[in-house]
Amino acid sequence: MFRTTLLAAALTAAFPAFAQSDLDALRAELKEMKTAYEARIAALEARVQQAEAKPAAQPAPAPQADSAPVAGRFNPDISLILQGRYAHLDDIDERRIEGFLPAGHGHGDGASRGFSVDGTELILSASIDPYFRGQAILALLDEEVAIEEAWVQTTRLGHGVSVKAGRFRSGLGYQNEKHPHAWDFADSSLMYRALFGEGYGHDGVQLKWVAPTDLFMEFGAEAGRGAGFPGTDRNTNGAGAYTLFGHVGGDVGTSHSWRAGLAWLSAKADEREGELEDLNDEHAETLFSGTSKAWVADFVWKWAPDGNARERNFSFAAEYFRRAERGSLLCKDNTPAGACNGTADTYRSSQSGYYAQAVYQFMPRWRSGYRYDRLNPGSVDFGANNAFLPITNHQPTRHSLMLDYSPSEFSRLRLQYSKDQSMASQNENQWFVQYIHSLGSHGAHKF
């Protein structure tokens, strides 16, 4: 009431030119508003009284939101992978996959004989704030810490879209995003060793979209520095590597599930180093500059009775790649006996390969598995260097059998036997005894 008068007074003061009739109209309007509000307040009060009079139908239980010990909520989830092995291998001076330019070696490239600690990894992850999450995976080596992954990812964009930035494993293929502790075998597949060394990682950005459909569909694109094999570090502003990938997947009944994917990778290399044996059986150094383009197709199928994987389960995975490299290759020998003479000429290759593996958990804790690797050196053209470098038609193959025992979800012991024919001169029986243990937070694994 007082306010109305005040407002009217203020208005009169503010607009002295207003005619008395205008002011009257304004007053009437304000009065109308006031009565309307008073009526609504009265109605609300009546409803509150009504509600209070009614006995509470069900005493609302006090939420126990804070009674649970939320230990370390602000600390990142930390897990430490402890992995070690005993390997019984032949004494092979220079391990290579015949017919393929050697990929850069990842850590734990599987060549050391006897006892070794390989793949000690520290994994930290957490939500950063309401908008981002982050993860770092550090590989701890002697006198060295390698940053396997260090990325941030958006969590709030919506519409099924997320953006990841930093160093991350590319979303291409099936095995690629898995770190050694999550592998089903003691070593990497020949296909991944030939393609990437261990797995393809970027320093860059990834855009991923998950479709709002019953059938699982995700599509992603990445642009990165492309420093890892098959690319090299280049002194340039632009991106050195691009990938595109897509996955689809779903269930068949309650017992079966599957996922299939297709990916494309294009990387630029500038003087990528490699070592080959030339026609005089001398170590020759090669430098490749050009582009490397690869297609990777992957398929995974998993089975568990009624979808209950605890007792028994089976999984099948296969991946196939085709890679074409175009550019120039320089070949030089550091010994006078070598064949190469420092000639740089065109290099073209078109190669392919695949692996297929099956893993069966036949009783709780026990799994057995078989993997078959096969690569096709395809066509390789060294140009003028054809005179100095051998061209092989040996198809590298490997059979692997493994048996593992997991006392709990956090520990695993594995025995593996492989018959490795990666090189024409090689027919090697390999034995691995391996342990993989994880300390700390529960690592949830992808499909």
Next chain:
Amino acid sequence: MKRLLVCLTLWAPLAAHAALNVFACEPEWAALATEIGGADVRVYAATTAQQDPHRIEARPSLIAQMRRADLVVCSGADLEAGWLPVLLRESNNPAVQPGRPGYFEASRFAPLRDKPASLDRSQGDVHAAGNPHLHADPRNLARVGAALAARMSELDPARAAAHQARWQAFSARWTAAIAGWEARAAPLRNMPVAVQHTSFSYLIAWLGLREVAILEPRPGIDPSVAHLGRLAAQLQADPPRAVLRAAYQSPRPADWLAQRLGVPALTLPYTVGGNARAGDLFALFDDTLDQLLKAAP
């Protein structure tokens, strides 16, 4: 491909106006959400009663369902620690991330039992927050249901009145049913039972059963034959009336011990869908009580 994208873009806004999409980690929460939401919700149960909720694969189909969910209802207390984080991460759905209204953990709304005094993995797969199998006490379902009805009303204000009305109706029936079950369960008081895993702690506490043995030497660790042999010898003098296991657990250890002791091995449904009869929440407890009463003295 382009046509597919166009179809998806056209279809997405339509889907937004549809019923509330509820992603329930376990069948009991799917049943509860259905009781509250009725025809106003579309409920997807991520697991069945035949699946061990600790060990679920983060399958592509689950990611696809979570991508479209408006509300994720899970037990929490680390029960789903092996798979839910992957689904949350891979689904790119901000509405259901922890801390948002679209993320609902049942364990936040009921008092949890068996909180470990110390956290050490040498004690097995212990859950830091306490035992997550809280739905085995029907009073907890009432507590969680009230909170879930409030959450669903918050997320879908247009249908809040309908949610609340359905919840009130269910709650009244549920309270009456609990009174009925408690009256029928009088003979079960102090009845000794052995269990395979701590999945029935809440049921045992509610009915006043006496848990004399757990078959698993540590939570989540399967019993060895030697361990079972020792248990059988220990229990021979004063055997339990029954050995209990959930539908999803392996029958072997429970059957072996029950046979050795000459007592029945009961396969309790554990959750909705655990056997042919346990089709809804009421039938779940009806069947559980009937089975237990058969073993009562």
